[in-house]
Amino acid sequence: MLHVENLVCRYGKIEAVSGISLDVGEGQIVALVGANGAGKSSTIQSIAGHVLGAEGRITLAGEDITALPPRERVRKGVAIAPEGRRLFRDLTVHENLSMGGFCRPREREAANLKRVLDLFPRLAERIHSRAENLSGGEQQMVTIGRAMMSEPRLLLIDELSLGLMPKNVDLCYEAILRLKREGLSILVVEQNTTKALQVADHAYVLSSGRLIWKGTAAEARDDPSVIQAYIGSSAH
Amino acid sequence: MSAYVLSIVSLVGINIILALGLHLISGLCGQVSLGHAAFYGVGAYTTALLAKAGYPIGLTLPAAMAAAAVAGFVVGLCSLRVREDFLAIATMAAGFIFLGVVKQNEALGGEIGISGIAMPSFGRDGFVALELGVTVLVILFCLHVRRSWLGFGFSAVADDDVAAQMVGVDNRAYKLTAFCIGTALAGLAGGFLAYYLRGVSPDAFGFTASISVLCMVVLGGMQSIAGCIIATTILTLMPEVLRFADNYKLLIFGALLFLTMRFLPDGLGGLFALARRKEAGPS
Amino acid sequence: MKLIWELALQGLLNGCIYALIAVGLVMVYGLLRVLHIAHAGLFTLGAYVSLVVTNATGSLALALACSVITVGLSGIAIYRFCYEPILSRPPYVVLIVSIGLFIMMEEIFRIVFGPYGLSYLKPPLQERFTILGTGITAAELSVVLITIVLFATLDAFNRFTRIGIASRATVSDPQMASSFGVDIRLIRDMTFFIGSAFAAVAGTMVGVLNNLVEPTMGSVPSYKALAIIVLGGMGSIRGALASALFLGLIEAFGTTYLGTLLDRDAIAFTVLLVVLMLRPAGLTGKKT
């Protein structure tokens, strides 16, 4: 579904990502893990089109989207649930979700909304609350729901479990597993390596902007070097 | 020099003192103020009242500076609570309140203002000489401030007031100092203006006046004293130079302001920097 | 008692005009963090267009439509040509550009339409009504009704239409809005159009109320509206409406009971300063 080739992103003179290539297959969950500052967020933001001047080649289902602005990418089917969630704070849950489907015909909004509320029944109760008044878990659900409203083919999730209670982390992972079963391709950036590797098919490990390990999630789970890459020591 | 040239030159001098005061506050220390004319007014009124009471210029001008600095300190204290746009509007509010108080207060001449201030005993030429001398001193003082550790601290506060604190620069003390010095200079300029006009009237210190001082400072480029002086001179001379343009004078003024900032956002100071870089380029 | 009721009514009336003027400034500030002083020039332009068209055709309704369109498009032009290229600059740069533009506009009005101001040949909306024991002219009543209708419409637009929601989303987080397919530039154009259109309506109504359209009629709104957006917490439309009405009331009662102590502007700005000291982020503002 997604193919990234030799991605480089720079902020001024700082090179955050230096030549990363990765693939997300159709209906797969791919985990992107690594320490803070490893370049995970930059990678995922480049794919969403948020990073100006990212170099390399990004194709979605064979179509080159490298040069497209974010609002074109979302039409092509790339949706992001960004780090820090970045909900529209002053908008209600319903409005946030509605914004997610901005690029799709309005007739389909109701159906998509039903799908999202089906995925996260709790949101139905809070549908008219302002986003800033939600709990962290609810906010993350809205973030994923908002992305789903755009009928994506590829869902990008940045730091899914960051700052969430374990119960909510589980809820969110159940949801993305369900989405995967429905055929969606998902790229997830996680610092909660264990959780990510449990649900993912493939994993990529980044360090200092470079790809240092790739393989199936099962291999990653068994390879102590992954943990080492992450916490930097041979803990066990 | 003809009386006309002298009168223009002394007006330029007054405006330079006034603009350099704001330059310290807004340019060096980064606190954009839309109420600078109020302190100009405080100085002018203090001078006018004292001069009418018979005090000599040697006393009225320092008193004008002191009064304006006290007012500046109070406004500065208030403005520590707010930032950026809120700061600009809080200072604007201070300007309107000053004007309201003066206009309503018969002891300050109310709407009629104060007139009949005698020229200092040393006569008009002596006055112009004194004023220009003081202008030069003020310019030297501002250059000194800029070179001194105070200016160093100001530029740190203007740049990033959190980082400034981390290197031990107490941003509040520095902001207040900038307000006090800058408004004292405005007071000094106001004092000279009172003698220059032989009187004061409230409308000279309104919002429009605050805006035109800010234009001088911004047009000069917020960082550059030379730019500030040149911009002030140009803007002060503009009505004279544009006499031929008559009906279109203000329009040209507005257009100049608009076009300069639109296409040269760093002001004249930015232009100098550019020229310097070009000069330094090939070597 | 009757006096208090009438003062309140008059205060609200003035507040309505303030609100119509300030809303554009607030919308622009919310979106771009720009203090759009030249907005007051658009207000004056609106008044002139309406007056000229009414005097030529005799129809205020047609004139209002022309005014809204002309001023709205001028608002977009100002955004495109004056602000957009310098948005990355410090705020005072944009402020000075805006001031320069405002001075130019006032001068152009003076040169084109003369310094004396223009009046309606047949002043419209002069009928008088008595409502709840108080006399009110059709023009005054129209101001109140127009304000209610326009703000209700704007609120509904912002809450129920997709593009309205998108514009609020853009205020909240432009990058995210863009990444869900919102064309930010379109939203900005739209914001300038709507804000300027409100100013055109305000200018028209002030022109009708005073039966006088002067080149300098924007001067007072140019700074008063700034006070309103600060009181309203910078960027909130409802906050602006509330603070405009609040300011109208303060001025009505203030000038009546404190008029001998301070003038209208000083009263308004004293209140502003007190509010700022107590709540540095404005009356309805949240701490950010």
Add this chain to the structure above:
Amino acid sequence: MMDPKQPRPALEVRDIAVQFGGIRAIDHVSFAVGKGDLVGLIGPNGAGKTTMLRVVSGQVRPQVGQVLLDGRDMRGFRVAQRARTGLGMSNQIVRPFRHLTLLDNVALAAGHDRTSSPWVAIGSVSRKRQRAAAMELLALVGIASVAHADPRSQPLGVLKRLEVARALAMKPVVLLLDEPLAGLNQAEAGKLADTILELNASGVTIVLIEHNLAEAQRICRRFLVLDNGRKIADGPVAAVMADDAVITAYLGEGWRNATR
């Protein structure tokens, strides 16, 4: 965890609690840092490390608790006063003064006796001594060659070093470094870590917040671990890194099963 040889800790934090709205960012944390120590303050994202640092630096006022610097209670001291009392601070996101050269960035800090009050500041002009001191510091952190450059033109690695040099120029009792290595590549990070180690060896007490655990483990003697606002471990690096609670905090529940 005071070093018994040191009579008075350089920095002591007593029972700090911070609450933002309904969220408890720091939950009654105490620790002490002995003179000459090099302590890593670590923990996963959102653990409260940065908040703790802001409490120590004076940017956040805690609801409860005290900060003592070299035995002096810092209550009521604002950031600038703390800096002058001996707290050197570097920022996670670099904050150079953009309009000053690198050298002047450091010289400004080196002249903290000159800037202590506006009255003192206006009386002195010469920056010679401070610039000389600044040059030494820039050399110490290895960026003397770009001393006269504009910070806006410099790469992150240089700016990170600039932060350290600027903090050092305050002649600090304690140096607080907030993620000095973040955003640097492996080679740069390693070099800066070496520099930090050298600084410590020359007698500077350092508290290091760091995500780059590999480098942190290499240079720190002691780790202090925060998670969800609570202190969950404090001790020698090896012992802390072997602590199940710490690994759980980093990797999430169930890591043990996963790695088996």
Add this chain to the structure above:
Amino acid sequence: MVSIKRRLLFIAAAIFASHALPAAAQDKTPVKIGFHAGLTGPAAADGLSAEIAVKLAVEEANKAGGINGRPIELVVYDDQGKPDQAVPVANKLIGDKVVAVISAGFSAPTKAAAPVFQEAHIPYVVAIALQPDITKSGDYVFRVGSMGEVEGRAGAKLIGDVLKAKSIVLLTIKTDFGKTVAAGLKGAADKFSFKVVKEYEYSPGDRQFGPMIASIKEDKPDLIYASGFYFTGGPLLSQIRAAGINVPFVGAQSYSSSKFIEIAGAASDGAIITNVIDWSGKTPQEKAFFEAFEKKAGFRPEAAGSQAYASAEVLIAGLRAAKSIDSVAIRTALAATKMHTVVGDLSFNSLHEVQRSFPVSIVKDGKWQSHGVIEDPVLLAPPTQ
């Protein structure tokens, strides 16, 4: 109604024909007269009207032979309504070697320029600035416009003697003009046995007076006296009428612009002012002025234009009478002025303030019309110090 007193016609010293002065006829170099006013900025409306009037007077004088055969050249500068601009303007005029200057500037610029001309010993004729201290600058400063205080007293006589009101409400515009008018009027209230039940103040920027009018309703006055300008007075009057207050509305010469009627519309009917010029245009001189001005400007002259024209008349007459461009001679001639101008008969007192009467005008059928005159040389005597 008004008892219109017979007007005393002075044979003005100025109506010397130029051929009466044979010796000077050879010198053809122009006599320069300076003029400054706010031609841009907020003072522009009055300034431009005054400029037209003064230019008209100069053209007419030149047609009539100039100053004893020498043509008059008018040097015009814009003071922008700003005092700090007026000082260089004054110095520039001095540098241009003008023999005398007319100011149609507002108070602040005129006040700043007056001492400059005084020190240079250049006669300075002030047309509209009303700030009381201006003539105190010295003996070279003359004022053709009546002081606010005097106009206030004239207003008081109009209110008490003519309109027989007993309780009035005073609306004062916050300018030096408004304040001095209010002071004069209040000072004479007892004399004309009426009471100022309440005084309100408003700013020149105000156009909406709802709160004030609401409060006036409670005061139930017999009459409303409001100082102000056409751009405040027009909206004010129409709002007063719209609020259902139908008592007489009285004001000062600053409403005399036809814009006032245009703005207030039907509401302006019956508004009465103390004016500077008799709108009936009874004398041929006034009639000719009205026609010539309207032809040149496209609108009827109002107070500023009329007073500026009168100032030019006075100055030109003075120059002719002085028979020389020596400043002392001009000053002496001006001080001796006793002539009929478009604004009536006038002379100067020891402070060089004008002594004249006030025509009263009323709006009838959408036009300013003559409504008698307030004549009382004692009451209307300007202060001498």
